Amino acid sequence: MKTTLRGIAPALLLALVGIALLRITVLSDAYLQYVKEGLRIPLIASGLVLLALGIAGTVRRLTARRREPVLRFRRDADGNAQWHRPAHDEHEDGHDHDHNPRVAWLLTVPAVLLLCFTPPALGAFTASRDGADATVEPAAYADLAEQPPAAPSIATPMALTEFIGRSRDPQKSLTGRKVRLTGFVTPGTKSGEWYLNRLVVSCCAADARRLRILVHAPGPTPETNSWVDLTGFWRPTPDTPATAEPRLDAIEQHAVPQPRAPYRDVPPGSDG
Known part of the structure; x- marks a missing residue:
């Protein structure tokens, strides 16, 4: 036997x-x-x-x-x-x-x-590594739809890739534009600052690369690795290198579940 x-x-x-x-x-x-x-x-x-x-x-x-x-x-x-x-x-x-x-x-x-078991997706540990940034290629972004004067509070849903690209666009299409982003949280180096991140892959989790922005927000920092839906305005920083993380002044945030496809960078509400 x-x-x-x-x-x-x-x-x-x-x-x-x-x-x-x-x-x-x-x-x-x-x-x-x-x-x-x-x-x-x-x-x-x-x-x-x-x-x-x-x-x-x-x-x-x-x-x-x-x-x-x-x-x-x-x-x-x-x-x-x-x-x-x-x-x-x-x-x-x-x-x-x-x-x-x-x-x-x-x-x-x-x-x-x-x-x-279902092991969790990659998160804060991978996003905190040096040299793990994804490349955002320059692109000719279309003009954002004009906001009605009577509804200036409408936020534009945007993927982190597009937000990072537009922040480096000479046309400065993000100026004065309220945007809505989704990602997971990692701590910053100063009080009142933290990072909003997404990880993107070419094939599998082994080649994951980071997209991230620096968030300035009042109140306590959300829990590390938690997913948040964030609304705010781009903060121009002319004295920083072009490769530095874009900055966002957050005015509203709330916790959301992890997206179905955590490695697909899409605007909020687009990941069914």
């Missing part, structure tokens, strides 16, 4: 990993904590292939074991007839003919974690 379990262990491990992939892609949106949204279909396909290989390998191994003889006949050096159980013969030469690398069992740890 022990030999049989050892023989089907690699196939069962493949099936387990496949089930874990299907669990985070088909049964939930947990895959968005690790990769960008466009990789869902490849992950589902990979999960189905691994599950099929695991099932096929298990069936093949069990079928082969059922066909094996209970006893094997052979003659010793003196020509005497001998019957041996295959389980003993497999280890007679001191080698394990199953050739199952024990290190493969380490794969059960992430597979079981994916089945039972």
Whole structure:
């Protein structure tokens, strides 16, 4: 029995990993904590292939074991007839003919974690690293719609990428414009200052890059890693380097849940 379990262990491990992939892609949106949204279909396909290989390998191994003889006949050096159980013969030469690398069992740890838990998305620790800034390429931004004189309090929802880009735009389209941004919080270096952040990825969480702005807001700093919806005005800082974080004078803020796709930088209300 022990030999049989050892023989089907690699196939069962493949099936387990496949089930874990299907669990985070088909049964939930947990895959968005690790990769960008466009990789869902490849992950589902990979999960189905691994599950099929695991099932096929298990069936093949069990079928082969059922066909094996209970006893094997052979003659010793003196020509005497001998019957041996295959389980003993497999280890007679001191080698394990199953050739199952024990290190493969380490794969059960992430597979079981994916089945039972959903680790949180990257947050403050990644956003606080030096040299982790995303590149915001210069762009020709369209003019923002004019606000009606009777409704100057309307805030323009904006992605952090656009806000950072417009803050460096010579046209200064953010001047006097009330904007609304969403991101997660990391602490600043001075009292009354903190950072609003988003992380963006090219492929997966391993290549995450930071978008952030410096917020000036009255009152206590929100809890680190908490997501907030922020309304305020861009603060021009002509004496700072062009690569410095843009600044925002916040006039209103409230806590919001983490977006469904935390690594997709979109305006507030656009992440369904």
